[in-house]
Amino acid sequence: MNISVVGTGYVGLVTGVGLSEINHNVTCVDTNPQKVDLMSKGRSPIxxxxLEELMEKNIKLGRLRFTTEHKGAFNNSDVIYIAVGTPDNEDGTANLTYINQxxxxxxNSITEDKIIVTKSTVPVGTNHLIMKKLNEKLPNHIKVEVVSNPEFLREGSAIEDIFHGDRIVIGADNQLASEIIREINKPYNIPIFETDIRSAEMIKYASNAFLATKISFINEIANICEKVEANVEEVALGMGMDSRVGNQFLRAGIGYGGSCFPKDTKALKKIAENVDYDFKLLSSVIEFNNRQQRKLLDQAINDFGTLKGKTVGILGxxxxxxxxxxxxxxSLVIIRDLIKMGAKVKVYDPVAIDNAKKELPIEVEYKNTALDAINNTDLVFILTEWDEFKSIPLECFTDSMLTPNVYDGRNCFDLENVKNSGINYCSIGRKYIKNQKVKL
Structure with missing residues (x-):
């Protein structure tokens, strides 16, 4: 089938590539000509x-194209997927500016009947609003049907998820439109759940809110474990063996982040408020996650008294x-606060440095390797659980740092290996190992 995908951000690009891989002819549309030129060469902007391997393959096979020309792409397609961003406004509501555009x-482009599929995460009722607005703007002889088809892609595992996901959700009020979208997705060989539009919209928000709640719950348990001298990793393992609980999203750390959980939890809270419902549980999840992000920083301040003048390494x-x-x-919360306190901050990440430079204060110093970021530091924060960091020999900390004080927000190292290593090691939900005095 001929398909257009509007928006080539994370969701749009992965969606378009996935559909081309299952033999549909896909045209991805974006307003940025430089980005379109890059993707046309098989290079991914994310x-x-x-992902790039599949882009190159399907471009060569003629099943995947990129363009800035909306009108031609739309009129050569049977189905149009909307995959533009819906960032949060300051009040937590979803910003539908790009949807409206x-x-x-x-x-202004289509000249015949179309099915519009919304991949973007939108508040309940938005798909009906899209249909209403289109019917108001289009001539009477052109009919559209709108289908909600929310995405459930995990960043870093999106290719696995799009071909081996748990389910595909299709929300439609028109049976024929639902059947067409089911046929489009059939080659994925993933269970398909068909429902009404509003329920499909709600499934996306409810799923992300539940997972965010699960993360915050295990982090709360981790904080209690530290006080009662239990090990949260053992607790999570024992919990996860219960099929009613499940073992996913039970890894303790310094809170969730990314493009989905923070935005979607706030949006669902606002959806509830708009119908006069006080979603107290979700409000607590959001509040707790904000505190958890600072947990290790607060511990370091407690240990040192002040971090002013200290040299701090950031891994991730x-x-x-x-x-x-x-x-x-x-990481953004911690690094910004460190700079405000007067610390010297050295940062390393395997792939995210370019994005970091756009967001972080100019005082941050960027390094090319993990060891460069560790060298001659008073303390180090591990904020992303890259395999590269988990494989760092512990002696690198003792040999390279001024004093080996490691604050591990992702529990990258086994406590038994840390004991007697010479490192002061603070992790999440586990015993604080102190091998030597902290130098104030």
Whole structure:
């Protein structure tokens, strides 16, 4: 089938590439000519393992194209996917500016009936609003049907997820439109759940809010474990063996970040407020996550008294490994506060440095290797669990740092290996190992 995908951000690009891989003819549309030129050469503007290989393959096969020309792409397509961003406003509501722009472009471009598929995460009721606006703008002889098809892609694992996901959700009020989208997705051989539009919209928000709650719950448990001298990793393992609980998203750390969980939890909270419902549980999750992001920084301040004048190494800026996304990352909170305190900050990340330079204060010093970031520091924060960091020999900390004080926000090292290593090692939900006095 001929398909257009509007927007080539994380969701749009992966969606377009995935659809081309299952033999659809896909045209991805973006307003940025430099970006389109880059993607037309098989290069991805985002870091996602395995994505460029599939881009190159399907471009060569003629199944994947990139353009800035909306009108031609839309009229040569049977189905138009909307995959533009819906960032949060200051009050937590979803910003639908880009959605509204796409509605106008579609209305001014199409000359025959179309099915519009919304991949963007939008508040409940938005797809009906899209249909209403399009029907108001289009001539009477052109009909559109709108289908909600939310995405459930994990950054860093998107290629795995798009071909081996748990389910595909299709929300539609028109049975024929639902059947067409089901047929488009059938080659994925993933279970398909069909429902009404509003339920599909809600499934996306509810799923992300639940996972964010699960993360915050295990982090709360981790904080208690530290006080009662239990090990949160053993606790999580024992919990996860219960099939009713499950073992995913039970890894303790310094909070969730990224493009989805922070934005979607705030948006769902606002959706509830708009219908006069006080979602107290979700409000607590959001509040706790904001505190958890500062947890190790607060511990370091308690240990040193002040971090002014201290040299601090930062390992990891991305909110999770295998992505260059730094949106809502704990690293941003910690690094900005360190600079405000008067610390000297050295940063290393395998892929996210370019994005970090756009967001962080100019005082930050960027390094080319992890060892460069560690060298001659008073303390080090590990903020992303890259495999590269987990494989650093512990003696590198003792040999390279002025005093080996390591604050590990992702529990990268086994406590038994840290004992007697000479490192002062503070992690999450586990015993604080102190091998020597902290030098104030």
């Amino acid at each position: 870091y996602e393992p395995g 796409v509605i106008d472009v579609i209305a 800026v991305a909110f999770k490994p295998n992505t260059d996304d730094i949106r809502e990352a704990s």
